Amino acid sequence: MTTCTADSLSTEDFDFLAKLVLDRSAIVLEPSKSYLVESRLNPVAREHGLDSISELAETLRKPNQRKLAEAVVDAMTTNETSFYRDIHPFDLLRTKLLPELIEKRSNEKRLTIWSNACSSGQEIYSIAMMIREHFPQLAGWDVRLRATDLSSEILERAENGIFNQTEVNRGLPMQLLMKYFHRDGVHWRINDDIRSMVRFDSVNLIENWPLTLMSVDVVFLRNVLIYFTPDTKREILAKVRQRIREDGILFLGGSENTMNLTDEFERTQVDRTVYYRPV
Numbered sequence: 001m002t003t004c005t006a007d008s009l010s011t012e013d014f015d016f017l018a019k020l021v022l023d024r025s026a027i028v029l030e031p032s033k034s035y036l037v038e039s040r041l042n043p044v045a046r047e048h049g050l051d052s053i054s055e056l057a058e059t060l061r062k063p064n065q066r067k068l069a070e071a072v073v074d075a076m077t078t079n080e081t082s083f084y085r086d087i088h089p090f091d092l093l094r095t096k097l098l099p100e101l102i103e104k105r106s107n108e109k110r111l112t113i114w115s116n117a118c119s120s121g122q123e124i125y126s127i128a129m130m131i132r133e134h135f136p137q138l139a140g141w142d143v144r145l146r147a148t149d150l151s152s153e154i155l156e157r158a159e160n161g162i163f164n165q166t167e168v169n170r171g172l173p174m175q176l177l178m179k180y181f182h183r184d185g186v187h188w189r190i191n192d193d194i195r196s197m198v199r200f201d202s203v204n205l206i207e208n209w210p211l212t213l214m215s216v217d218v219v220f221l222r223n224v225l226i227y228f229t230p231d232t233k234r235e236i237l238a239k240v241r242q243r244i245r246e247d248g249i250l251f252l253g254g255s256e257n258t259m260n261l262t263d264e265f266e267r268t269q270v271d272r273t274v275y276y277r278p279v
């Protein structure tokens with residue numbers, strides 16, 4: 001048996017686990033990431049009473065291991081996020097894009113904003129707080145703030161709205177912390193009036209998307225396409241195109257773009273902010 005590292009993860013097990021993660025989430029794990037697989041899956045093995053990653057892989061090769069496979073995928077997702085991450089999209093949304101959309105939707109009085117691959121929820125809660133702070137005219141509108149992710153564990157955290165000190169220190173202005181959060185032991189919990197503005201759902205980008213996510217005005221799809229192959233990125237962008245309104249807005253992450261992937265979106269840049277509009 002060949003090994004990826006000196007003492008534990010074999011090439012066969014790495015390949016097997018990488019394929020399992022790819023099939024279930026589209027996340028690509030290169031062999032150079034074997035250290036990451038080891039460091040993240042050793043705790044999963046222990047939690048499930050297994051002595052090693054090789055035992056974990058052996059168990060996963062048996063039928064009916066859905067829960068264990070989900071735990072493996074959950075562990076291999078990168079959940080890095082923060083409040084008002086890369087601030088520019090939020091600033092442009094506040095100063096230009098949302099006021100324009102509100103004007104356009106003044107008859108129907110309905111607005112849907114979707115944070116896709118939302119991780120622990122900071123992105124959508126940032127938008128919810130922005131709406132509360134700056135758009136009192138939306139009171140009485142049907143404002144749908146939707147947030148979805150593949151990982152059930154991270155969605156549960158997002159829905160609870162509980163953050164540690166380090167998380168609230170990242171990007172959240174003190175004034176918003178004081179106004180919209182309260183202490184919960186050593187943590188901070190977002191107030192119910194903000195939490196209840198958001199609906200969280202489990203959506204795997206490579207599986208069927210709920211029919212309730214149609215005619216979306218603003219889609220945040222940031223820092224997730226980077227994990228996928230170009231073909232998967234193309235498929236996902238094509239699905240977003242079907243779900244976004246003709247005059248809707250798409251935000252990608254700072255290192256992501258639509259180049260060589262689709263010509264169904266037009267890149268627009270305002271100062272330092274890039275966003276995409278359906279063509």
Ligand SMILES: C[S@@+](CC[C@H](N)C(=O)[O-])C[C@H]1O[C@@H](n2cnc3c(N)ncnc32)[C@H](O)[C@@H]1O
Pocket residue numbers: 024025026027077078079080081082085116117118119120123148149150151154203204205206221222223224227253
């Ligand atoms: C780095 S976080 C990005 C969080 C947030 N969008 C941001 O930019 O701050 C990536 C998220 O993508 C999610 N993810 C990975 N593969 C996914 C898939 N196939 N379907 C849905 N979400 C996925 C992970 O669970 C993780 O929470």
